[in-house]
Amino acid sequence: MTTPISLTVNGEPRRTSAATIADFVRELGLKPEKVAVEHNGEIAPRSTLEQVALCDGDQLEIVHFVGGG
Amino acid sequence: MDTASRMTEMQTISTDSADDTWEVAGHRFTSRLIVGTGKYKDFAQNAAAVEASGAEIVTVAVRRVNISDPSQPVLMDYIDPKKITYLPNTAGCFTAEDAIRTMRLAREAGGWDLVKLEVLGEAKTLYPNMVETIRACEVLAKEGFKPMVYCTDDPIAAKQLEEAGAVAIMPLGAPIGSGLGIQNQVTIRLIVEGANVPVLVDAGVGTASDAAVALELGCDGVLMNTAIAEAKDPIRMARAMKLAVEAGREAYLAGRMGRRKYADPSSPLAGLI
Numbered sequence: 046m047t048t049p050i051s052l053t054v055n056g057e058p059r060r061t062s063a064a065t066i067a068d069f070v071r072e073l074g075l076k077p078e079k080v081a082v083e084h085n086g087e088i089a090p091r092s093t094l095e096q097v098a099l100c101d102g103d104q105l106e107i108v109h110f111v112g113g114g
Numbered sequence: 115m116d117t118a119s120r121m122t123e124m125q126t127i128s129t130d131s132a133d134d135t136w137e138v139a140g141h142r143f144t145s146r147l148i149v150g151t152g153k154y155k156d157f158a159q160n161a162a163a164v165e166a167s168g169a170e171i172v173t174v175a176v177r178r179v180n181i182s183d184p185s186q187p188v189l190m191d192y193i194d195p196k197k198i199t200y201l202p203n204t205a206g207c208f209t210a211e212d213a214i215r216t217m218r219l220a221r222e223a224g225g226w227d228l229v230k231l232e233v234l235g236e237a238k239t240l241y242p243n244m245v246e247t248i249r250a251c252e253v254l255a256k257e258g259f260k261p262m263v264y265c266t267d268d269p270i271a272a273k274q275l276e277e278a279g280a281v282a283i284m285p286l287g288a289p290i291g292s293g294l295g296i297q298n299q300v301t302i303r304l305i306v307e308g309a310n311v312p313v314l315v316d317a318g319v320g321t322a323s324d325a326a327v328a329l330e331l332g333c334d335g336v337l338m339n340t341a342i343a344e345a346k347d348p349i350r351m352a353r354a355m356k357l358a359v360e361a362g363r364e365a366y367l368a369g370r371m372g373r374r375k376y377a378d379p380s381s382p383l384a385g386l387i
Binding site: 054055056057059073074075078079080081082083088089090091106107108109110111112113114 | 151160189190
């Protein structure tokens with residue numbers, strides 16, 4: 046178990062022990078294949094979500110599709 | 115004409131209608147109706163309306179996941195993106211940068227390269243900001259996106275968008291959500307005549323006859339949301355729109371009669387008693 050780190054996720058502070066973006070997304074109860082993630086202002090390509098390590102202070106934007114016209 | 119040859123002729127006509135497809139950026143579709151997925155009572159009603167409309171493409175928005183309650187139902191649970199093409203939009207974006215960022219995220223969220231670009235000018239009218247729209251279109255096209263672009267009903271702006279890489283021109287018929295119908299048929303027709311890519315009326319449709327007008331003007335399709343979602347019976351209105359789009363398209367292909375100033379009797383004048 047890694048030491049918990051602090052993140053800003055969709056503008057809200059969060060603490061997690063997840064090692065990668067994909068782990069964190071699953072920890073939230075979401076499926077990585079149904080969301081898109083911006084990591085410190087850059088798109089995190091879906092193919093890399095399992096590899097990209099999270100660091101203390103990272104900023105994440107997690108989005109998905111909702112109804113719209 | 116004997117019965118057999120009449121039957122053959124009718125089959126030929128119906129076959130022609132079935133073959134009447136349209137294509138955008140290499141993707142072929144039969145339905146000329148694109149529907150939005152906003153403003154419905156719930157996802158079930160939304161899905162039923164999409165089904166009734168016969169639409170093969172739905173627009174969707176890109177928004178932050180609600181991380182405090184991620185277990186809420188999501189659109190994808192009700193409208194299967196494997197069966198219905200998701201067209202991610204940039205609704206709510208007021209600058210080219212915001213729109214580009216949203217599209218990049220949408221591509222990662224499972225949307226394909228075909229996207230609906232809209233860059234708004236002000237909240238009150240939701241009129242497009244064409245300078246920002248053209249700028250965003252250029253950047254997105256260079257990044258490999260296929261932008262279908264919401265725009266003013268301006269034939270010159272339409273040409274500029276095409277030069278900027280738009281794969282479809284989508285002029286407003288009237289302000290978004292207004293239901294006022296197509297306010298300027300002349301400019302819509304001028305855009306149709308000048309375009310080398312599909313033209314779809316996007317926004318302003320209020321009822322079935324408005325949708326028929328769009329197709330009668332020669333548009334390749336029509337995009338709507340509120341007209342269906344805010345109808346008293348959205349599923350029935352979705353069906354009405356499907357029929358109206360088909361009727362408008364058939365009328366356009368049939369070629370309407372000329373307009374006359376005065377009457378012209380339909381019954382023969384010869385043989386009057």
